[in-house]
Amino acid sequence: MDSTGTEAKTIDDLQAIVARSRLDADRLKLALAAGAIVGTWFWDVPADRFTVDEPFAEAFGLDPALRRDGLGLEKIVETVHPEDRASLIAAIEEALARGGRYAHQYRVCRTDGQYHWIEANGHVVHDEGGKPISFPGVIIDIGERRRIEAERDSARALLTNFVDAMPGVVYAKDREGRLMIGNHGTSELIGKAPEDFIGRTDLEVLEDKQQAAMVMATDQRIMASGRSEQVEEDVNFPDGRRAIWLSTKSPLRDADGAVVGLVGTSLDITERKAIEASHREIEERYRLAIGATSDVIWDWRLADGHVVWNEALATRFGHALEQTSAQWWLDHIHPEDRARIEATIHAVIDHSGTGWTDEYRFQRADGSYAFVLDRGAVLRSDDGAPVRMIGAMLDQTERKAAEAALAESEERLRLATEASDVGLWDVDIIKDVLIWPARTKGMFGISPDVPVSMRDFYAGLHPDDLQATSAAFAAAADPDQRALYDVEYRTVAWSALRSTSRRARLMRPNS
Template sequence: MPPSSVSSLAPERVLTPAGGEMGERIRAFDWSTTPLGPLSQWPASLRTTVNILLLAPLPMALLWGPEGILLYNDGYARIAGGHHPQVLGLPAVVGWPEIADFNRGVIEAGLRGESLSFKDRHLVLHRNGVPEETWLDLTYTPVTDEYGQPMGMWAIVVETTERVKEERRRRRAETSLLVANERIQLALDAGAVIGTWVWDIPADRFSADARFARTFTMNAEHLEEGVPLARAVQSIHPEDTARVEELIARAVREGGLYRAEYRVRQWDGSWMWIEANGHCERDAQGRALRFPGVLLDIDARKKAESRQAFLLALSDRLRPLSEPRAIMSLAAELLGRRLGIHRAGYAEFDASQTMVEFVTSWSEGPLGPLEGRYALALFGRPVVAGLESGQTVIFEDMMRDEGAADVSDALGARAAVVVPLMRANLLRGVLYLNHREVRAWPPEEISLVEEVASRTWEALERALAEKELRELNVSLEKRVEERTRERNRLWELSQAPFLIADMEGRWVSMSPAWTTLLGWSEDELLGRTSEWMEHPEDRNATRSEVSQLSEGQRTLRFENRFRHKDGSYRYFSWLAVPSEGLLYCVARDVTEDKQREAELARTQEQLRQSQKMEAVGQLTGGIAHDFNNLLAGIVGALDLLARRIKSGKLDNVQRYIDAATASANRAAALTHRLLAFARRQSLDVKPTDINALVLSLEELLHRTLGENVSLKTQLKADLWTARTDANQFESALLNLVINARDAMPDGGKLTIETANTHLDESYVRAFEGLAAGDYVVMCVSDTGTGMTPDVVAKAFDPFFTTKPIGQGTGLGLSMIYGFVRQSGGHVRIYSEVGQGTTVKLYLPRHGAEAAAREKVAGEAQRALEGETVLVVEDDPSVRMVVVDVLQDLGYRALEAGDAKQALPHLEGRGRIDLLVTDVGLPGMNGRQLAEIARQKRPGLKVLFATGYAEGAAVRGGFLAEGMEMITKPFPVDVLAARLRAMLTPD
């Protein structure tokens, strides 16, 4: 660079006050340590460029010189994250080492004078010390000095990470919903059925209805009588035939459903997309017999999918192009090949609208490319008038159209389509299609051509806009002086709504996008705050946000609603920064995002409700089945007992009593299992020695397993103490052993192991409600038949069982699962078919190193003289039984139906040694009554009776000193023993 360009500005004018935070950082930075040298020695072009950079409303950076020295504004600083401010003044390849190759290529392109553009570019950045997947819109434009030599590269950086991630999540959700809905629709939408068939496989006789015959262009009478399958598939597209035949063969070979999508030739030679659905029926020996099915018309859907895929591919290939001719050439070629025509291209008009020049032309076949300039009058006034009004002109045969025959001779074509390309309501160019022979243009093809023209014109406009942006860099100082005009020009090109407001929120300047989005004109919006069009529910929050901005705070993400001119409301997400008495704001219209979120939430809620109803139906059905059986045994036995007593025949009375008692005990066991499954049983959680429990049950387990199953125990010597309910653990172990025995009908080996383990955060993260820490593990392993993955996945479901009807309730494993999870533990099943099964129970480690031993209650003893028990029970039958038992044992029994009736007894002076109360009393519950009772009678012993108690889920958090709990239903002797144990001092 010539020496005269080193310092054309005074040092104090190097940076304007509008630079903001980054301006201050740049002024304070020690530039003498960088290749740029001190500020006073910076080239004038660089100083002017930095001023533009700091004034830019968008996140921008400057990569200066061969090293790509980084300078940037406040917007870019926010995107840089943890890299800011360290990367200021560093070469880009040093400041961003994780994308060094990418930045090196950008710098080299800029020094060659090339522009680059990336849409949703995926990069892995280390902005905050860890790798982050990031998506960015990047636009790079060369910066030149006053001699036109490239000196660096502009970079406009807009982060799109959240949008890209949200779009991916939305597409996945939409795809799942579409697939599910499509399968349902195929089963219900009779209007889509276009044929049915039946294939007699042994006779190879394929018969179908008349609709099938029309679809496959076959003789209906022949198909009704039946033809070989090979004859029926002759109309299938050659590219699809092998795949369809393989699917048919697989259905015949393996059985099951058959589904295939393929093309079938029509009478006019075109191809139609259909979907065939059927299934192969077999006899008892597995031989394939019949193959019925239906045809569905999916032609419109497949063509729509093909059209959309073509348009997406077109957009993707046009996006990186920056030269107008390259854009139009590629679009013409892709469209011409898509439609199978002979020529396609782009022509543009001169300013006088009298001449047309064929700029690009693609051809294949009998027509050659079009080149040169032609007088517009050659094409006829009607054609030109139609194009000037924005209408697409269509010729199926120009020789038959008056006034178009000359055009046909000049172009060598018989059929044509011409789409006008408008700018500012003026005809600036056309996209044309020519075909050598007469050709029909179906509406779907015209629609596709117009869509391609629109997208191509948009890409061309973008390329022209970028070209204009590059040309604006020719005079850097002039750009600084005209920065307001330049900002407005950028705003007009952008679809994002930009806004500048004063500190009170009055709109000072706005981009045209606001009028597009809301319908209000610029005169209606400027000079006012937005309060008049804010949604009433958002008004206070919006005023508060404006107040915080006026105090110097930035808005990184704020959402509110503005009223459209038609009365509807639209959602906007805001970024705003206060600077020099003004608020610089960028909004994003997120209305459609909100609608998609609401629709997704509704869909998820419907799915959850469906799943809940399915689970409730399964549970109630199983309960009803088992309880009806149990009640039949109880009611029947009691009915026979009453008849025998009434007739005086007492010889079989004990038999009926035993039968009713057995059914009642089975009902109690079922309710306990249901409570365990629901995690609502009352657990007596205490320090427990698991090894001791296993050893105490060893003899019982041997008898349970029988002679053909060997039992082996491998118990860890220094096993930790577990925190669990010993009785429930014994029941769980017995259930697991019985299941293992049933899985080894021909004998085998059962192993019970114990061990200590620690579950870390990475393991428990996958299981809701499971805490990291120390656990005692018990493994029960068998060498039985094993389970398939499907059975393992449903093993803990209520009433799920693989046993024959009558041999299992399906509540065993679900009870174990509920008990262990309620204890704070975890259960896992590992199984392979033919190799056996292992079930692991993880129980939390208890702090104490010695398991507590429960006292073994002896036989019930009678009451001591004067001992008095207050019974509070809202169920009259239960209350009667308890009172009668107490009186038979010699206790003085007081009774009350609820807490209100019990209070006079507690407030009186009469003797009360023990309170027996139901937990679930109406009004004041049993636990609250016990608190009041102890206030009036300190140290009063309390026995709670419960069948279901939300608050008594774990006894350790429910019972105080001197309190015990008994679970309904309970045997009379157990109640008597518990009373005696509580009233007898240790």
Template sequence: MDEIRTLDDRERVQLALAAGAIIGTWFWDLKTDRFTIDEQFAEVFGIAASRGRAGLSLEQVIQTVHPDDKAGLVFAIETAIARGGPYAHQYRVRRLDGQYYWIKANGRVEKGVDGEPLRFPGVLLDLERRRSIAAERDRAHILARTIMEATPGVVFAKDRQGRMIAANRGTAQLIGKSPAEFLGQTDADFLDDPERAAFIMANDRRIMETGIGEQIEEEVRLPSGEVAVFLSTTDPLRNEQGEIFGLVGTSIDITARRTAEQDRKALNERLQHRVDEAIAEREKAEDALRQAQKMEAIGQLTGGVAHDFNNLLTIIGSSVDLLRRPGLSEDRRERYLNAVVDTVQRAAKLTGQLLAFARRQALAPEPFAVSTKLRNVVELLQSVTGSGVTIDFESAPEEVFVHADMSQFETAIMNLAINARDAIGGNGRIRLRTWCADGLPALRGHPPVSGDFVAVSVADEGVGIPADSLSSIFEPFYTTKEVGKGTGLGLSQVFGFAKQSGGDIGVVSEPGAGSTFTLYLPRAPASTVAGQDTDHEQTESHEERSILIVEDNVEVGHFANQILEDLGYRTRWVTRAEEALALVEQTPTEFDIVFSDVVMPGMGGIELARRLRMSHPDLQLVLTSGYSHVLAEEGVHDLKLLHKPYTANDLARCSAASHAMTSPSDPAARQRRARLPIRFNAASGERTLARHLGTALLWLYIGGIGGYVAIGCDDAWRAGLRGRSLAAHVALDTLHAPWWPLLPLYSIAGERFDEL
């Protein structure tokens, strides 16, 4: 039996050795007091293996025991021998490295039948690793507990079943119960609100099933009854294998932060409101300042204009008074009349400058040679600038052409030259130069523009312009001269003319070194000048010519009517465009020329010209205006334009040029205007029919039979009827039976009507 038990003990010892938990084994024969140890025991404690097998005394064995643990070890051994049975004791021993380690001795004292102790076998177990792991675990628990308690807000952990396994003080405060009342319990066990508990547990199950954490803002009722806002974060807990065995969560009371954010938002809104009010006040102040500046500028303008006009009126009034004196000699009469004419021209030039800076002048662009025109202007400039100024002119190597208003071009060059004269104090040199430019440079913050341009520069060596004034020199009313000495419209006229003509103007200046102004205008091909007609000489009688005058101003209308009658024309004067249109429709062969003002009550001159050109393209049209934004924006649509103020000679030349384009001996024009006017207002569903009918009527017209169709007024005006003669208006409601047989004729031209 003893042998069997000894064998079992050896097997258990071998298993323990294989597991690495046993340091060694011993066998103590108590009858012979022989203490033997195995090789592992001997190796750990530095005892020769042979001595271990031969036997040691107890004193030799416990030599390596920590001095503080020897007495307790001896007492435990003696107690076990006296009592018999199992033995277990923990103590420290010194190993070969000189360090003390904790071990545990497990053994059993076997006695004989007579109760005498016979044998004492046992093993030594290594407790150091176990103690280290336990100590580390204890430290980790203490650290986790410390962190949980130190973390503000709520910190908790739950197992897979939703039971609370850890929580800090914040959790207890939020729940309103002690940890003993909720640790190991689910939310359904310790929360008083079943719905709230079910909601929380459902969220917990979802997080543990999906493995995805959540962060939400939620309102929670505190034990005090108040409602607070918490930011809650919950994440699954995983072991080393990645398996979820619970969850951990934190909640922070963000009520104060939320309130602060709302307060900050409200504060920002109040501040924004105040900023808006301040901006509005500033804009109001800026508007008031601009208004004050505008009034100051207007005062400056009125002062300069009033000064100039008073001078002009003085000359005119004085000359008229002198002309009324009886017995005036012919020389003096001619002198005073010339003075009146010159003064009127100066007044017209002044009003032209006023319109130019506002870009509201009606330009009459025409192609002309720049160098040739400048040579003529230089002669005039020489008399304007005075004998102390020398003007050098350098033209381009070859003649260049522009398409612009010639008189406004001359005025622009004159203004630049006068400014240059003032800059050099009336003594010095002014240089004019022309060349071809491959585009506009970057001017006043605008990007460069490609294209063909003609550049004309006016340079001086005068006082120059300060840098802080360069941005303002083209502004209306800007001038450095004293009030009454200038209107500040010179450079504004140049700027407005350049812009309205499709060009621009630049300036380079250095104080004390002079300034160079460069005017850029779009270049025109030379071929546009070759075909220009010369002025028509009026050699024939006007007795057969009839002019319809449309002028709402009684004085001007009477004046124009009287001049044209004196020139031999038959005239008819009306004050409204609608009345003029009705007269032409009633008697289309009566008038050769329509002379109309642009700005009138009701229908204006532009609209009248549109309608007459569409219905009576052979009728000559002449417009007159001193100012019209329509003309400035849209142009004159290839119509003749006579600028106000105009003289009797101006009106005579314009009338002569107009009626010279048609001859009374040409009966075709009158015959075409005499044909039956047929109206046709094509609706959308009738447009195809209108096109085919129009084609047929056009071919009839070409054959000398009838007119052709305009499909709606807008289409006809846009197409301009391609310069064709009379376009008949046709209306289905007035289309009589005899015309219907003509419809099959549309097949002659097919779909070619759109190409006309």
């Protein structure tokens, strides 16, 4: 190549360098105007002489006149926050020894006396011997960035603390199912520390691969659908425990609404499921017990006043109702019994009682009344407040009728006895107890309050009648003879001689 060509190439190179320099200068001006760069420096390292521009001097609180004369490193460091000086000097020394790019963040004091954050970016140039000869660079005001980063770190710390404080398992996954965050419950479930599962999928961290595949399939379905779901999942812990988890999972979206992952929470509901199963078993037993009895079973919910009845309310009393109010029940109690029953049942409910029993007349659907025996038990909350009362109503009408008939018969017998010269007596052979009513004692001139026994009876017989009377009694007591005790005798024990006829039939048990 001739000299003309060489010269032309040199000119072209110079023009390119000038063009690039102008472009770099223009870029620097634009950066300075935009506020990204707030100052520049050039450090002649061997001479320890800093040449800085005016914005740099203002940022470091330096006298603008000094920047033209040059500054030493020590003067620059004096304006740095005391807590940041040691790390700054260490970073500079490391850059000088290594050469190349340099970046460091620290606080400097402005002319107004306030510290602000900057980031210094520079490049250390070495000579052929590896010694630093120049160190140019720029400073960037990062106060706003530091504020945003501080807010971000605070929010991240708040999120971390919040997630760790939540019960159960809390986690977030990316679109591929890799865990991005997990609380202490996640660590317990997986059996690994966060650093061992963050960035990994369930298939990579769970021992039960079948379980992991099912979880990931559910996650992918939810992310694909874009809809939240609540699912129950069987979980196997690393220590062999088995549990049932209730998981709520929702798609994680970015600012544009695109699904980029999944967030979820899982709670251990094993105990709750066991309690629910126990309750179902108890309810089934309760239902079977109600179906097996003819009693009218009622369940009074004290909070709302509703009473639930079993089918016996219809079969026994004709009321085809499954649920009524408590007032309906009171209205169907006989007016003469109503106030008493309301008082006795509320005395139990309102005064920490547990059981109630009473008898009253209850109106049937046809308007007639049945005699009932009613029993109830109060169920209370942990603080003792009455919650429910469950009871059974037994129809006593037939028993009451039988008792009335018996009482009527006894009254007729009493009247007949009083109208005749007949005295009744009863003897318990096993206990050797003789029972004479007052009228019978009166027939023998004995005071009603004087007790008598079989020995007294035999002692009071006429000697000539004792053998025949005792023989007749023995024959009646003999299970083989079963004779009728029918005998006449004379008594002499009570100051007078009387002639008496006695008749009885011995009562025996089935055995």
